[in-house]
Amino acid sequence: MNQQATCFNSVVVASMLDADSDSTAKVIVCGDGGVGKSSLLKRFVKGEFSEQSKMTIGAAYFERRVLTPSRRQMCLNLWDTAGQERFHALTSMYYRGADACVLAYSTTDAESFRNVEAWRARVLAAAPECVFALCETKVDLAASTSVIDPHEAESLARRLEAPLWRVSAKNDHRVSELFEQLAERLLRRDNDRQQFAEAAARATQSRSDDPPRARVVVQVPSSMSRAAQDGAETASPTDPIQQRGTIRIGLRLPPKPKAAAGSKPFCSVG
Numbered sequence: 001m002n003q004q005a006t007c008f009n010s011v012v013v014a015s016m017l018d019a020d021s022d023s024t025a026k027v028i029v030c031g032d033g034g035v036g037k038s039s040l041l042k043r044f045v046k047g048e049f050s051e052q053s054k055m056t057i058g059a060a061y062f063e064r065r066v067l068t069p070s071r072r073q074m075c076l077n078l079w080d081t082a083g084q085e086r087f088h089a090l091t092s093m094y095y096r097g098a099d100a101c102v103l104a105y106s107t108t109d110a111e112s113f114r115n116v117e118a119w120r121a122r123v124l125a126a127a128p129e130c131v132f133a134l135c136e137t138k139v140d141l142a143a144s145t146s147v148i149d150p151h152e153a154e155s156l157a158r159r160l161e162a163p164l165w166r167v168s169a170k171n172d173h174r175v176s177e178l179f180e181q182l183a184e185r186l187l188r189r190d191n192d193r194q195q196f197a198e199a200a201a202r203a204t205q206s207r208s209d210d211p212p213r214a215r216v217v218v219q220v221p222s223s224m225s226r227a228a229q230d231g232a233e234t235a236s237p238t239d240p241i242q243q244r245g246t247i248r249i250g251l252r253l254p255p256k257p258k259a260a261a262g263s264k265p266f267c268s269v270g
Contacts, residue, residue, distance in 0.1 A: 023187060023190065024076075025074060025076055025100060025183065025186050027079070027099065027100045027101070027179070028079045028081055029041060029101070029104055030101055030102070030119045030122075030123060031112060031135075032105065032111065032119075034109070034112075035105055035112045035137050035138075036053075036169055038054065038056055040102075040104065040167065041060075041080050042169070043172055044178075044179055045064045056080055059081045060079075060080040061077070064076055064078065066176075066179055068180055068187060069180060070187070072184075072187055074183040076179060092122060095122065095130075097127065098123065098126070098127040099186055101133070102133050102135050102178070103116050103132055103134050103162070104135045105135070105136060105148075106137050107136050107137065107139050107146045108138055108145045109147070110147045113153070116134065116156065116160075117156075120160060131182070132161075132162040133178065133182050134153070134156065136166045136167070137167060139166045139167060140168040
């Protein structure tokens, strides 16, 4: 095995965290090999940078607690995944359960930029609710060797609905800000989910406390065409809504209470 490589099952704990950390999130960093994923994480977690890059085999693990712009804390479990194609089957297992993903490409590598959407698809297959950030690395080299059109990068970010970050691990440019803002987005998402769940619980409780009400029932053929359902002005002559169905509207009342034994009802409705 190459001694320069980071071992497959190595675990690098860069920051020991208190057990009572408010929130924890799994964040993976994906992209082609050589774009600077390891340098990005080492700069963020350890404050270090080295010109001598080491190939990651499988994945390497880091931890760091961040303070978000809203002054809330979050523990980030950070996974640096290998970018070489021969490791794809190996690294895909690390995508499962990811809360967020940094899609990295290099300002000096056009192929890594073209492969971003493929990386995103692999992550979504394992983590459908993952939040994404797009990250252009090595921007300290942009003035001399950049091959990425800024407008194309911004267009890709809009298409992926992911914020675009241009960072430099060498110069420590916007590295911490990238992860702090990512943690902020995750906290907002979790807060929105909690509020939605609480509102749904209140609505369910309110319905269970209400007295029975008459309900209007609308029945339509299950095979009604999309055009008819959407209220389109024209529909096909063979549309099932014209052949089979009429729309039946009825009034469903709550069940009648049973009369006590031996008594006669004053009035009954059949």
